[in-house]
Amino acid sequence: xxxxxxxxxxxxxxxxxxHRYTAAMAAEIEARWQDFWDAEGTYAAPNPKGDLAGDxxxxxxxxxxxxxxxxxxxxxxxxxxxxxxxxxxDVFARFQRMTGHNVLHTLGFDAFGLxxxxxxxxxxxxxxxxxxxxxxxxxSQLRRLGLGHDKRRSFATIDPEYYKWTQWIFLQIFNSWYDxxxxxxxPISELVAQFDSGERAVPGGGTWSALTExxxxxxxxxxxxxxxxxxxVNWCPGLGTVLANEEVTADGRSERGNFPVFKSKLRQxxxxxxxxxxxxxxxxxxxxxPEAIKLQQRNWIGRSEGARVxxxxxxxxxxxFTTRPDTLFGATYMVLAPEHPLVEKFTPAAWPEGTRDAxxxxxxxxxxxxxxxxxxxxxxxxxxxQAEAKDKTGVxxxxxxxxxxxxxxxxxFVADYVLMGYGTGAIMAVPAGDQRxxxxxxxxxxxxxxxxxxxxxxxxxxxxxxxxxxxxxxxxMNSYNDEVSxxxxxxVEAKERITEWLERTGAGAGTVNxxxxxxxxxxxxxxxxxxxxVYDEDGIAHPLPASMLPLELPEVEDYSPRTFDPDDxxxxxxxxxxxxxxxxxxxxxxxxxxxxxxxxxxxxxxPNWAGSCWYELRYLDPHNxxxxxDPEIEQYWMGPREGLPHGGVDLYVGGAEHAVLHLLYARFWxxxxxxLGHVSSAEPFHKLFNQGMIQAYVYRDSRGIAVPxxxxxxxxxxxxxxxxxxSRLLGKMxxxxxxxxxxxxxxxxxxxxxxxxxxxxxxxxxxxRPWDTRAVVGQFRLLQRLWRNVVDENTGRLSVADVAETxxxxxxxxxxxxxxxxxxxxxxxxxxxxxxxxxxxLNNHLTKVGGPVPRPVAERLVLLVAPxxxxxxxxxxxxxxxxxxxxxxxxxxxxxxxxxxxxxxCVVQIKGKxxxxxxxxxxxxxxxxxxxxxxxxxxxxxxxGAGIRKVIVRAPKLVNIVPA
Ligand code: ANZ
Numbered sequence: 001x002x003x004x005x006x007x008x009x010x011x012x013x014x015x016x017x018x019h020r021y022t023a024a025m026a027a028e029i030e031a032r033w034q035d036f037w038d039a040e041g042t043y044a045a046p047n048p049k050g051d052l053a054g055d056x057x058x059x060x061x062x063x064x065x066x067x068x069x070x071x072x073x074x075x076x077x078x079x080x081x082x083x084x085x086x087x088x089x090d091v092f093a094r095f096q097r098m099t100g101h102n103v104l105h106t107l108g109f110d111a112f113g114l115x116x117x118x119x120x121x122x123x124x125x126x127x128x129x130x131x132x133x134x135x136x137x138x139x140s141q142l143r144r145l146g147l148g149h150d151k152r153r154s155f156a157t158i159d160p161e162y163y164k165w166t167q168w169i170f171l172q173i174f175n176s177w178y179d180x181x182x183x184x185x186x187p188i189s190e191l192v193a194q195f196d197s198g199e200r201a202v203p204g205g206g207t208w209s210a211l212t213e214x215x216x217x218x219x220x221x222x223x224x225x226x227x228x229x230x231x232x233v234n235w236c237p238g239l240g241t242v243l244a245n246e247e248v249t250a251d252g253r254s255e256r257g258n259f260p261v262f263k264s265k266l267r268q269x270x271x272x273x274x275x276x277x278x279x280x281x282x283x284x285x286x287x288x289x290p291e292a293i294k295l296q297q298r299n300w301i302g303r304s305e306g307a308r309v310x311x312x313x314x315x316x317x318x319x320x321f322t323t324r325p326d327t328l329f330g331a332t333y334m335v336l337a338p339e340h341p342l343v344e345k346f347t348p349a350a351w352p353e354g355t356r357d358a359x360x361x362x363x364x365x366x367x368x369x370x371x372x373x374x375x376x377x378x379x380x381x382x383x384x385x386q387a388e389a390k391d392k393t394g395v396x397x398x399x400x401x402x403x404x405x406x407x408x409x410x411x412x413f414v415a416d417y418v419l420m421g422y423g424t425g426a427i428m429a430v431p432a433g434d435q436r437x438x439x440x441x442x443x444x445x446x447x448x449x450x451x452x453x454x455x456x457x458x459x460x461x462x463x464x465x466x467x468x469x470x471x472x473x474x475x476x477m478n479s480y481n482d483e484v485s486x487x488x489x490x491x492v493e494a495k496e497r498i499t500e501w502l503e504r505t506g507a508g509a510g511t512v513n514x515x516x517x518x519x520x521x522x523x524x525x526x527x528x529x530x531x532x533x534v535y536d537e538d539g540i541a542h543p544l545p546a547s548m549l550p551l552e553l554p555e556v557e558d559y560s561p562r563t564f565d566p567d568d569x570x571x572x573x574x575x576x577x578x579x580x581x582x583x584x585x586x587x588x589x590x591x592x593x594x595x596x597x598x599x600x601x602x603x604x605x606x607p608n609w610a611g612s613c614w615y616e617l618r619y620l621d622p623h624n625x626x627x628x629x630d631p632e633i634e635q636y637w638m639g640p641r642e643g644l645p646h647g648g649v650d651l652y653v654g655g656a657e658h659a660v661l662h663l664l665y666a667r668f669w670x671x672x673x674x675x676l677g678h679v680s681s682a683e684p685f686h687k688l689f690n691q692g693m694i695q696a697y698v699y700r701d702s703r704g705i706a707v708p709x710x711x712x713x714x715x716x717x718x719x720x721x722x723x724x725x726x727s728r729l730l731g732k733m734x735x736x737x738x739x740x741x742x743x744x745x746x747x748x749x750x751x752x753x754x755x756x757x758x759x760x761x762x763x764x765x766x767x768x769r770p771w772d773t774r775a776v777v778g779q780f781r782l783l784q785r786l787w788r789n790v791v792d793e794n795t796g797r798l799s800v801a802d803v804a805e806t807x808x809x810x811x812x813x814x815x816x817x818x819x820x821x822x823x824x825x826x827x828x829x830x831x832x833x834x835x836x837x838x839x840x841x842l843n844n845h846l847t848k849v850g851g852p853v854p855r856p857v858a859e860r861l862v863l864l865v866a867p868x869x870x871x872x873x874x875x876x877x878x879x880x881x882x883x884x885x886x887x888x889x890x891x892x893x894x895x896x897x898x899x900x901x902x903x904x905x906c907v908v909q910i911k912g913k914x915x916x917x918x919x920x921x922x923x924x925x926x927x928x929x930x931x932x933x934x935x936x937x938x939x940x941x942x943x944x945g946a947g948i949r950k951v952i953v954r955a956p957k958l959v960n961i962v963p964a
Pocket of ligand 1: 323327432
């Protein structure tokens, strides 16, 4: 269908009134005011001190820090879906400015990332060059929208002056450890002091001073919040890179290129985010976030209360994590994850006497069976291994363990449904209570013992069951030994009792387990922050001193990782940075008293998340070369205050796709910086709001290929492209689906104010909505009527009536004050669509009344519109004779007298007989109502001068008078 609407262009035709609001006029007005704002620094938010200090009167106001999730500067530029959130925060920020706040609102760029690197690989263009060109384009697209950003505070994460501080934060994290007792991060030097003084025992005995340098480094590595470890990764030799789990297909190949992927161990940097699991969970309670997002974070952190239980095997033991220690008497076998390090140790040379054929997988020895099974398991993803419906596979490792509660010998298996990365990587299997164990027990003919009395009538003989039985309301049975009995107890009491027994006998202990894993922080990429780490000849990692930051990215010949024979699992990644020998091998004096030495630099880069983990802080004090942020400035904008016990940004708007990783990582960095005393806010974002998506119709031909939406025509409810019928479905907007509409097109056709109004009017901000170019004109017409209500279209002169408010008719005053009241509440509550509806209603009222609009009404109408359509509002404000920008005017306040809409009828009785009816406000006070009733002339007449014994008032509906 044609995206050009004839109705929209009508006003621009030659016979239109010369001073009508048209697209051409909008373009002129908007460009002029954008230049004015830039020149005046209209949106500059003053800091209390430093280079951005300013107007003390503004600083003294209550502050609001309003933020968007910053964009990645994509080569495709913006489509109309991208600015939805930016417009919303802009409207809100403008409203806050007009209601007496010092408002910080700006936008930077999250500019490291894969697309620029891939483009560099294909074209040889330096990622910085393409990224900067993309940013330039987006900056001009955004400027066209009239967003009130404090541009002095903008930056990109690729600016060396910015990533200097990203590297600095990495060093802070590297140089600290988590004190479990104090429940906070502390400098690693304090841990060293504890080891040195003997206050904390050095593991394995011995003293700190007796440890070699390498031993010390290893020991501290166990504590540091940023540490290197050999982590299992998805290594894809064919692509030459490590892949995230999401990039690996179910059959263990790379999604991109379909190459084999191997689980391989690689020395990688990690962030010990797990140390903060409890605080990340607890502090969610005080945040003003959508419940759905909080829930996703809680699930991701995944706190489970349960117990660790030791099952002895040949003088060693297997420790399991269980959430159901109450079912211990029903544990009839055990499972180790195939990768469990104890598997080899417990695997005997030969199958024990009486091993069933079904348990051996057809192998001659346990070692063979285990090796074959491991190879098979290594090729599967965790998701695949855990799939509910999947057949349970596994092999017996040839060993038995002792169930500590009853001394029973239970066989030990390896099976892939147990994951190494969760709990202890080992489980006690309770087939009666766990469905996966039930299926496995059936497949391997293992005993199933009923230890919870079924409440669903299936009986207590598991041989007749079709599934495991799980319920928290049932009673435990068949569960006792000489020292403890759980029989007859409910699950909760049984857990308590058995945990107490485990602790008393030393067989186990109550524990809390988290699903959250440490954060893998290394990437084998070029276009990311280099690590401020060097290694000495012994491979010991040393942090660079802060004075050596920023450590800038070196130039390289080739941005792509080296690829290998796709089937050669024994290869190792070669990172782009490692190819620049002059950069990698350096002689440095780290200022640690050892003088200049040879070092090798870390050649991985930081992941894309790093730059977005702390950017809110840099907006506050973007040019500070001495500190990440001045503490006083941080305290001013983000510090804890009433209702925000952890401080944070007042409003953060962005997509729900960042529910977990970005928000969790940013919260984690915030807490570390807080613990180390660098900031006063322990949470980055106090209030979070997720905007919906702007969707668009996707048209596809008979082959299923998307055709350009702009070329589709509609005929009788069907859609055609080049004569061929095409299907229509609502989907995402984007270049690849050929349905992208750019803000530039809409601005050219109607102006930015219309685009802003349309995006805000489409529906509640948190709901997804389909874009409809044909509907945009509706908002354009609103602006035309608004213009016409203030300006004479023929002369271009102001057309308002210079009268006092007292001369305005009551209907219009009521319409005005109701609009003010409603718009105020709607803007405060971010209900921009209903605010626009109210502005429209008032505007229509004025059009209907006709004649020149009274100045007091026109002025306030313009102020109401100002946050939504700032350019036209500035223009009209100027036409109304004001010389200062509308941006810092006070938002109108409604006169409550006009806001009450309905009145209610109050009946006045004398001796039970109705004598009068009064029209009163529903909120009238008893006193006022009594006075009004006694003053009413009919009542005065009916009383005929008689005295009053009693007045019974039931506001607002009834007054009963009892004469003396
Ligand atoms: C015995 C038992 C009996 C269990 C029962 C459940 C029900 P959440 O709640 O998610 O924390 N488990 C422990 N480690 C595992 C691993 N590495 N891979 C796969 N499964 C593992 O789940 C904890 C439960 O999941 C644990 O409690 C354990 O099975 C299993 F009627 O132990 B349970």
